[in-house]
Amino acid sequence: MTRRERVIKALKHESTDIVPFHADFTQQAYDNMAAYTGNKNFDKELGLHLNYIQYWGWPTELQDKKEHFKDEFGVIWNRSGADKDIGVVDNYVIKDISNYNYVFPEINEKRLREEYEELIANKGDRFTFGGIGFSMFERSWSLMGMQEVLMAMVLEPEKLHKLYDDICEYNMKVLDIALEYDLDGFYFGDDWGQQKGLIMGPKLWREFIKPRMKRMYDKVKSKGIFVLQHSCGDVESIMPDLIEIGLDCYQTFQPEIYDIKKVKDLYGNKLAFWGGISTQQLLSQATPDEVRKETIRTMEILSKNGGYICAPTHALEFDVTPENIMAMIEVFNNQ
Secondary structure, eight states, rough: OOHHHHHHHHHHHHOOOOOOOOOOOHHHHHHHHHHTTTTGGGGGSOOOOOOEOOOOOOOEEEGGGTTEEETTTSSSEEEESSSSSSSSSHHHHHSGGGOOOOOOOOHHHHHHHHHHHHOOOOOOOOHHHHHHOOOHHHHHHHHHHHHHHHHHHHHHHHHHHHHHHHHHHHHHHHHHHHHSOSSSEEEEEHHHBSSSSSSSSHHIIIIIHHHHHHHHHHHHHHHEEEEEEESSSGGGHHHHHHHHTTEEEEEEEETTOOOOHHHHHHHTTTTEEEEEEEETTTHHHHHHHHHHHHHHHHHHHHTSOOOOOEESSSSBBBTTTTTHHHHHHHHHTTT
């Protein structure tokens, strides 16, 4: 069974010879592993099952030895702190939603196509998909600020609906290009959850986020491929909504937030899960032996009747030791 076949069967809730697995790395974690293994391409030898890219908005201007960059949307990201992969926003380009007149940039179609052509050229036997990071809520707060978005949901809903319509239209143009390629699925990244519950609550999520996600999911589904959704945090209250609008696979599935057996029993016949191995607690704090035992336990619970891609709950951070990463990979490869 190829890696692609294995993931497709898992997403269809069918049994597989082994549980498909994956891991992503922040740049710092990747560099640590490259030094530990003595191999700058160590990830090519781990047997990882997924091959994908995400469109975020490319840098147009680099400053301060790459610690600050301006993206295509005009947002300046500061990577001088602990987060070297995304960073924090130094400016907001929408100063006043009540006078909303922001103009979205033109898509760099040439670069987007080059990235998809490279993705397809290097897919091998892996499950291959495209993606849009910051696909709705995150794009809005990166443009105008988290507090301002949450206040606008209550105080300026009509203006905020216009912003969300514009974000959706922009994403649909990205999808028009991406879905020309031979993909197995498409991934949307958008953090809605916190440690307990949704940041904006279910009611406002259903008003502002759900209808636009459905529109994008429908476009992906029209190609006969899978929809995958990332959200950190607790989104259990909207899992029925996500199933309703066509989601196939939810990632991150953090065990410090969810009762993973309960959620698997409730939704596992309709929704596949990708993640489950804690980066917040297990991988960053436990011993290698504890990592092995918990990875095995999680796989046994979540792989029942298919529907599971075993992976860390987040791209591995700088505080996860190479020894713990290798302990997890050892379990993956010794199935």
